[in-house]
Structures are given as structure tokens and as C-alpha cells.
Amino acid sequence: MSLYIITGGPGSGKTSLIQSLESKGYRIFPEASRMVISEQQEQPAGTLPWTDLHGFQHLVFERQKRDYHAAKELQDIVFLDRGLPDGLGYMKSGGLLIPQELKEDIVQFPYADTVFLTPPWKEIYKNDSARWEDFEKAQDIFFSLKEVYEELGYTTATLPFDSIEKRIDFILNCISTGKKGS
Numbered sequence: 001m002s003l004y005i006i007t008g009g010p011g012s013g014k015t016s017l018i019q020s021l022e023s024k025g026y027r028i029f030p031e032a033s034r035m036v037i038s039e040q041q042e043q044p045a046g047t048l049p050w051t052d053l054h055g056f057q058h059l060v061f062e063r064q065k066r067d068y069h070a071a072k073e074l075q076d077i078v079f080l081d082r083g084l085p086d087g088l089g090y091m092k093s094g095g096l097l098i099p100q101e102l103k104e105d106i107v108q109f110p111y112a113d114t115v116f117l118t119p120p121w122k123e124i125y126k127n128d129s130a131r132w133e134d135f136e137k138a139q140d141i142f143f144s145l146k147e148v149y150e151e152l153g154y155t156t157a158t159l160p161f162d163s164i165e166k167r168i169d170f171i172l173n174c175i176s177t178g179k180k181g182s
Contacts, residue, residue: 003071003111004175005083007149008118009142013164017118018081020164021171027074031081032063053094057087061102068109077175084109085152089145093137107152115154116171117146121161 008014015031022028033049036059040046047055064084071078084106091098120139146156157174159167 002077002175003068003083004077004079004114004116004171005085005111005149006079006116006118006171007082007086007089007145008159009120009138009140009145011138012118012121012142013167014118015081017159017164017167018079020168021079024168027071027076027078029067029071029078029080032067033060033082033086036060036063049090053091054096057091061087065109080111083111083115085148085154086145089148090141092148093141093144103152111154112175113155114174115149115156116174117142117149117156117158118167119158119161 006014006018015034018028018030033056036056037048040048040056040059047059049056061084064082064087067080068084071080088098088103088106120142146158149156157170159170162170
């Protein structure tokens with residue numbers, strides 16, 4: 001069983017990639033933060049990242065922990081649209097102090113050694129109801145995510161600016177050969 005994270009800043013093609021992997025028969029877990037945003041937008045005083053990043057990340061962490069345990073039960077290769085360390089990257093990008101106990105909690109949820117990063121891609125970037133960040137903020141988030149994962153000891157492999165099929169080939173080649181990223 002291996003849990004592979006695909007992450008990156010908003011609007012970098014990550015979710016389309018995950019959905020394509022699912023259509024090819026791979027087990028996936030969708031992005032928890034999008035689900036939490038959708039749920040919270042339906043609440044009269046919902047906890048959203050643009051009004052309460054700390055509270056929002058707490059809700060996302062809880063959802064991701066449930067997803068993590070469910071993914072481990074599958075005993076198969078699983079691709080996750082973001083992992084628990086993403087919350088640290090978003091907190092870092094948002095200028096929030098990351099509590100040491102949160103870091104210690106997150107390391108109890110290990111993923112595969114290589115984390116796949118979708119880099120900022122201006123040509124495909126667009127805002128939507130859950131993506132409030134502009135492109136410059138998306139770039140900042142990408143670099144914060146990369147730093148956080150590397151600080152936690154993961155190897156990061158940055159995906160090429162290419163078709164979904166070629167990105168999938170890149171990922172599957174890294175997994176099958178054990179090739180490390182950059």
C-alpha cells in the first residue's frame with residue numbers, strides 16, 4: 001500500500017490529473033479542502049479560508065485524517081489530492097504561526113516518500129467559487145508547499161508543463177522505477 005500525494009498551488013491542473021487517474025482505475029481521494037469549502041459555504045457563518053484560515057485548516061485536517069485512514073485500508077496504490085502537510089504550507093503562505101504540536105501530529109501520518117508537485121501554470125489558471133487566490137498567491141502557495149514537504153523529509157517531483165497523459169506517465173514512471181524527483 002502506497003499513498004501518493006499530488007499537490008501544488010491552486011489552478012495548476014492537480015484535480016484534473018487526479019480525476020484522470022481515477023478514470024484509469026486508480027484509487028483516489030479528492031481534495032478535502034474543496035469539500036469543506038462547499039459545506040461551509042452552505043452554513044450561515046461558515047468557516048472559510050478567506051475569513052478564518054486557522055479554523056478552516058482545522059476542519060480540513062480532520063477530513064484528511066479520515067481520508068488517510070480510509071486510504072490505508074485499501075491496501076493498494078492510492079493517489080490523494082493534497083495531504084495533511086498541505087495545511088502547513090497554506091498556513092505558512094498565509095503568515096500564520098505553525099504550532100509545533102500540529103507538526104508532530106502530522107508526522108504520524110506518513111505518505112509515500114515522493115510527493116508530486118504541480119507547478120504554477122498561468123495558461124490554465126482560473127478562479128472559481130473555491131479558488132479565491134490570484135496567480136501570484138498561487139505561486140507563493142506552491143513554494144510554501146514545496147518547502148514544507150521537503151522540511152518534513154519528502155522528496156518532491158515537479159511535474160512537467162504537459163498534457164495530463166504525459167503527467168500521468170511521469171508519475172507512473174517515477175513510481176515504477178523508484179526515480180526521485182527534484
